[in-house]
Amino acid sequence: MQERARRWARRRQGIDADPTTLNRRRTYILPTGLGMGFGFVLFAMLLASMNYNSSMGFGLTFLLTSLALVAMHWCHQNLTxxxxxxxxxxxxFAGQPLALEMIVENPSLTARYELIFQWQHGSAEPMDLPPRESSVLRIEIPTRRRGRIQVEAIRVSTRFPFSLFTCWAWLHPDLSGVVYPAPAPRGEPPPPDSTDVGGAQDDSRGEDDFAGLRAFRAGDSPRHVAWKAAARGGELPVKQFAGTDVTTHWLDWSALEGQGTEARLSRLCRWIIDAHSEGHAYGLRLPEDEFPPSVGRRHRHRCLTALADFRSAGDPRD
Known part of the structure; x- marks a missing residue:
């Protein structure tokens, strides 16, 4: 039933923009089991008061009914x-929790209480938001293997106050999560024929012959920073020229013959992590794709994502 309601809400609302405002048209409210029981009790009290013509019974019944109506209003207002x-x-990485993050903002002058965010694969602890405040929400789910997890829907709900009613809304952001392969243990270096070292043999060519990129280190000259690449990637890759020590790793799928697919991906994952941490430029060769040598977090993410998507392994949660 809940799945059918979610699909209906997705067809009605479509993909949500960023940011998303929970207006009245997209928030729904129904009584909880406790609220249904409370309603039956009120109905029984009303019948008893009518049977015995008890003014005190009528007064108590109407008072509790008024409280229930106020609770319904505040429950809806708590989310809207x-x-x-x-x-x-x-x-x-496979075996580690995948984290969905978002910023929740309360623009009103009243506090919000007991807000519950649920993803189809996990949920976060209930949160409270003071007036005019925002908070970063994090939902984690376990993973077992590489691949992608699609964020189909996020359910936001509350039962404040009294848990007599539940008010909820659906969020449908257009994003997915990437689970990289689990890296192999440290130890085995890249094969010798996948490493290109340039340097002293060609000192006379000076700085006119570009030889590669590496990560920025303290003391590097600003003249050697690849500013265009930095603007694209948000990091500071440094140009290296003939006459300097350049280490470029080609991480090649074919160099790992005799191993299974997942073992190869784990080993390539380890080599990418090590090359990135050491500031070496590296490229990646896969049967269906190739990434030229580069440095930086964006290049690392592209290469690891290619490993995660390689001949897709299915749902990372299985």
């Missing part, structure tokens, strides 16, 4: 008007 923005799924 919230702003959710900054949807993001942080990549993870």
């Amino acid at each position: 008007g919230l702003i959710i923005r900054g949807y993001r799924v942080r990549p993870a």
Whole structure:
């Protein structure tokens, strides 16, 4: 039933923009089991008061009914008007939790209580939001193997106050999470024929012959920073020229013959992590794709994502 309601809400609302405001048209409210029981008790009290013509019974029944109606109003108001923005799924390695993050903002002058965020694969602890405040929400789910997890829907709900009613809304951001392969243990270096070292043999060519990129280190000259690449990637890759020590690794799928697919991917994953941490430029060769040597977090993410998507292994949760 809940799945059918979710699909109906997705067809009605479509993909949500960033930021998303929970207006009245997209928030729904129904009594909980406790609320249904409370309603039956009120009905029984009303019948008893009518049977015995008890003014005190009528007064108590109407008072409790008024409290229930106020609770319904506040439950709906507790969710309406919230702003959710900054949807993001942080990549993870297989076996580590994948984290869905978002910023929840309360623009009103009243506090919000007991807000519950649920993803189809996990949920976060209930949160409270003071007036005019925002908070980063994080939902984690376990993973077992590489691949992608699609964020189909996020359910936001509350039962405040009294848990007599539940008010909820659906969020449908357009994003997915990447689960990288689990890296192999440290130890085995890249094969010798996958490493290109340039340097002293060609000192006379000076700085006119570009030889590669590496990560920025303290003391590097600003003249050697690849500013165009830095603008694209948000990091500071440094140009290296003939006459300097350049280490470029080609991480090649074919160099790992005799191993299974997952073993090869794990070993390539380890080599990418090590080359990135050491500041070496590296390229990746796969049967269906190739990434030229480069440096930086964006290049690392592209290469690891290619490993995660390689002949897709299915749902990372299985």
